[in-house]
Amino acid sequence: MRFRSRAATVRGTVRAPPSKSYTHRAFLLAALSEGSCLVSNPLLSEDTEATLAGIEAFGAEVRRKGDAVRISSPGLSPPPNEIDARNSGTTLRLLTGTAALVRGTTVLTGDDSLKKRPMGPLLEALRGLGADARARGGDGRPPVEVTGPLRGGTVSLPGSVSSQFLSSLLLACPLASGETRVHVLPPIVSGPYVDITRHLVRAFGAVVESHGNDFRIPGGQRYRTTDLAVPGDFSSAAFPLVAAAITRGDVTVEGLDLAAPQGDRRIADLLGAFGASVAQRPGALRVRGESLRAQTVDVGATPDLFPVLAVLASRARGQSRFVNGAQLRLKESDRIETTVALLRAMGAEAVGTPDGCVVRGPAELHGARVDSRGDHRILMAAAVAGLVASDPVEITDPWCFRVSYPSFLDDLRALGAEMEVVP
Numbered sequence: 001m002r003f004r005s006r007a008a009t010v011r012g013t014v015r016a017p018p019s020k021s022y023t024h025r026a027f028l029l030a031a032l033s034e035g036s037c038l039v040s041n042p043l044l045s046e047d048t049e050a051t052l053a054g055i056e057a058f059g060a061e062v063r064r065k066g067d068a069v070r071i072s073s074p075g076l077s078p079p080p081n082e083i084d085a086r087n088s089g090t091t092l093r094l095l096t097g098t099a100a101l102v103r104g105t106t107v108l109t110g111d112d113s114l115k116k117r118p119m120g121p122l123l124e125a126l127r128g129l130g131a132d133a134r135a136r137g138g139d140g141r142p143p144v145e146v147t148g149p150l151r152g153g154t155v156s157l158p159g160s161v162s163s164q165f166l167s168s169l170l171l172a173c174p175l176a177s178g179e180t181r182v183h184v185l186p187p188i189v190s191g192p193y194v195d196i197t198r199h200l201v202r203a204f205g206a207v208v209e210s211h212g213n214d215f216r217i218p219g220g221q222r223y224r225t226t227d228l229a230v231p232g233d234f235s236s237a238a239f240p241l242v243a244a245a246i247t248r249g250d251v252t253v254e255g256l257d258l259a260a261p262q263g264d265r266r267i268a269d270l271l272g273a274f275g276a277s278v279a280q281r282p283g284a285l286r287v288r289g290e291s292l293r294a295q296t297v298d299v300g301a302t303p304d305l306f307p308v309l310a311v312l313a314s315r316a317r318g319q320s321r322f323v324n325g326a327q328l329r330l331k332e333s334d335r336i337e338t339t340v341a342l343l344r345a346m347g348a349e350a351v352g353t354p355d356g357c358v359v360r361g362p363a364e365l366h367g368a369r370v371d372s373r374g375d376h377r378i379l380m381a382a383a384v385a386g387l388v389a390s391d392p393v394e395i396t397d398p399w400c401f402r403v404s405y406p407s408f409l410d411d412l413r414a415l416g417a418e419m420e421v422v423p
Contacts, residue, residue, distance in 0.1 A: 002422060024088075027039060108143060160189055190301060239308055241285060297313075303327055319359070
């Protein structure tokens with residue numbers, strides 16, 4: 001089977017899917033609160049379902065109620081079997097920190113792609129905080145084995161690999177017996193995701209202090225039971241918004257909290273800088289296509305926007321450069337390589353760099369067969385590019401968008417896109 005996208009102009013209004021980042025953290029914090037919490041409007045995707053299954057393995061009770069999930073937990077216990085994080089790096093990293101809180105041994109694994117993701121810095125930090133943590137895979141790769149409890153202490157953590165390592169510690173360490181101090185070695189990539197973690201930790205009643213790159217987490221804290229509504233996701237909203245910008249369309253995405261600490265809300269400013277018409281109103285963004293001009297974009301804090309922004313750049317006049325995204329090579333695929341490959345397959349002039357790429361436009365894109373490498377953001381970016389291609393674009397692993405944006409196909413078709421999954 002393959003995903004097929006044809007040329008079309010998109011117009012209309014859709015609702016943003018719930019935030020994947022918020023959903024992962026809300027599910028985990030609800031389980032750690034040792035009470036009963038209602039998470040309303042969660043994203044139920046392949047990644048977040050992996051986190052739900054993970055907290056159930058630790059002993060939490062999960063009940064689905066319409067568009068909400070109620071999570072009750074009497075306290076965590078060692079899982080009887082390995083936890084399968086599937087393809088979700090967030091699940092793997094956040095639950096690894098959680099495993100260090102449990103008096104017993106937890107093994108976490110995932111699919112072949114996930115087993116290539118680095119875990120060494122997080123495991124080393126957990127060992128420094130009193131847990132026994134090791135990688136069964138070579139070179140610090142999953143599966144990982146963790147035995148608690150977590151006592152606290154002082155550790156250093158590289159900030160250049162993944163913000164999920166720090167988020168894992170910030171979620172787990174309030175429940176350690178003693179105080180934890182974490183020094184993050186710069187640069188810190190994807191910092192806004194750490195901001196989301198801190199925001200939700202505070203919402204559940206715990207304290208995390210920060211001073212620059214240093215974090216202090218008092219031990220012996222407890223998370224209070226909290227009901228939480230998950231806001232819309234700017235990372236996913238970027239796809240229909242960019243689709244409007246490159247097809248001279250007109251799309252409004254509703255359900256967005258423009259004040260939420262999501263770094264990818266920067267999509268509004270970036271689209272405006274590239275020349276699209278952008279209008280904001282409470283809870284919504286509207287984008288209309290105009291003549292596009294090249295930009296230099298720092299993707300260090302917003303790596304999830306990179307593939308679809310590179311598609312945008314292929315339709316902008318001049319040379320666009322994407323910088324400070326070296327961590328993109330450690331995602332579900334090497335997203336620098338796969339993004340450049342999809343653009344070049346469709347006739348765009350694109351060259352990879354160590355930390356991003358250079359794209360020269362505007363390109364007259366043509367049909368092609370694109371290998372998504374099972375990466376949801378590559379598939380969706382290629383599908384958006386297909387809206388301005390002269391012939392159909394066909395993409396492998398057609399359902400992998402379900403990892404983060406289960407309604408992607410339905411939403412884009414509702415806007416007028418000619419997209420389908422074909423045998």
